[in-house]
Amino acid sequence: MPKPRVVLGVGGGIAAYKACEVLRRFSESGHDVTPVPTASALEFVGAPTWAALSGKPVASDVWSQVQEVPHVRIGQTADLVVVAPATADLLAKAAHGLADDLLTNTLLTARCPVVMAPAMHTEMWEHxxxxxxxxxxxxxxxxxxxxxxxxxxxxxxxxxRLPEPVEIYEVAADVLARSRTGGATADLAGRRVLVSAGGTREYLDPVRFLGNRSSGRQGYALARAAVARGAQVTLVAANVDLPDPAGVSVVRVETTEQLRDAVVAGAKDADAVVMAAAPADFRPASFSDAKIKKLADGSAAPLELVQNPDILAAISHERARPGSVVVGFAAETGDATGSVLELGRAKLARKGCDLLVVNDVSGGAVFGSADNEAVILGADGASVEVPRAAKGVLAHAIWDQVATRL
Structure with missing residues (x-):
């Protein structure tokens, strides 16, 4: 099977040097990469660098190797075009169909997915x-x-600021993979989605807290997948130590109450909310300003807990945006009252969300892992089993179900 053909367009911004890392990641993962820098980009990173990294001759104009008609051929044969950085000038030319160099001609002739990673000053972006x-x-x-x-x-x-190269690569590779397997690449275009990720902490004193084992990886995979499908994504991250996904607005929180406030505020403008975070069910009734000391007699100090707000139930029963889709997660182990799926179905009915992703976490499975498996239950009776695979696979399976309900 031939290598996927990726065109890497590079605009004339100071962040052009970061595109070298994007090129390297595509090359090392088995892609055939053709760099197409603009003349301005070559002022920041010279042609020898692009040629050495790609193993191909580099030109920015349409007059080099004219016999091969590069201004048409490169775009026609591409499986994916990535532009990083995409300057304000490049965005304007692409939007208006201008074609005065090799890259803009390539953008006009390409019939494959295109990913553009803008980088410019704040005032230029907000204009x-x-x-x-x-x-x-x-x-x-x-x-x-x-x-x-x-x-x-x-x-x-x-x-x-240009998103980190590894994150640009992750989103672009996701877009390419879905296009090559027939998956939708822009079915969430124009949609605003909110994703929560990670685990909340409830502080007892300046040193200690109650928490859980959620790493945030599934929530981050959901955010990346939504970006790859064209959505505008807000990610509410609770105590997550992962790089920000490219193209995502990240809101950082620590406690369940902070998570609730951020989710409730973001849900007002969201077409879909996916609650992948693991909020603590309880918090200490009081916070000690000083570190709690051991008791002199060796007995345990009593710890009074109060119940935290039920965020999923609140946003499900009182929709801030009519017609929005709400997705919850249930990490279950099964017990004397029912199996994992039985408990999941009961939780789905109780919470009032549209979809519930049920994980069997017996023995600590899933937490911190790069893989996941789940059953997606729908309030309409639907049930979709997703076998164990990378968390990005489950993320797309969830967005497939969301997209059909929007």
Missing amino acids: PATQANVATLRSRGIVVLEPAEGRLTGKDTGKG
């Missing part, structure tokens, strides 16, 4: 012209990632 161009590109099925927030050129800080 109405740029936002209109992004909306136009997204309406055509192009995946335009949201820029990251952080240090920009010089001393400036804000939204407009």
Whole structure:
């Protein structure tokens, strides 16, 4: 089977050097990569670098190797086009169909999925012209990632930073894989989704807390998958030590009450909410400003707990956005009252959500693992079994069910 053909377009921004890492990851994972930098990009990273990393000659204009008609051939034969960084100028040209160099000609002739990773100063990203161009590109099925927030050129800080190369690669590779297997690549375009991830902490004192084993990996996989399908994603992350997924707006929280506040606020604008986080059911009734000491007689200090708010039930029974889809997770082990699935079905009815993803976590399975397996139960009686596979596979299976209900 031939290697998938990836075109890496590189715009003329200071972040062009980061595209070298995107190229390396595609090459090392078995892709045939053709770099197409603009003339401005070559001012930041020279042609010899791109040629050495790809093993191919590099040009930015349409006059090199004219006999091979590169301005048409490169786009026609591509399986995926990734543009990183995509400058404001490139976004404008792509939105308006301008073609004055090799990259913009390639974008016009490509009939494959296109992923664009913008990078520019905050004011340029927020300008109405740029936002209109992004909306136009997204309406055509192009995946335009949201820029990251952080240090920009010089001393400036804000939204407009290029997402980390490994995360750009993960999203782009996901788009390519789905397109090659016939999966939808933009069925969530124009949708706003909210995903929660991780496990909350309930503090007893400045040192100790009550928590759980959730790593946040499944929630992060859901966020990446939604981005790859064209959605605008907000990720509420509770105590997660993972890199921010490309194109995702991340809200960081610690406690269950903070998680509730962030989810309730985000649900107002969300077409779908997926509660993959594991909130603590209980919290200490009081917080000690000083570290709690051992008792002199060696006995255990009593710990009074109070129940935390039920976030999933609250957003399911009182929909902030009519027609939205709410998805919950249930980590079950089964007990004397019922099997894992029986307990899952009871929880689905009790919570009032549209879908419930039921995990059998007996023996600590799933937590921290790169793989997952589950049964997706629907309030309409549907039941979809997802065999053990990478967590991204389960993520797409969940979004498949969400998309059919939106």
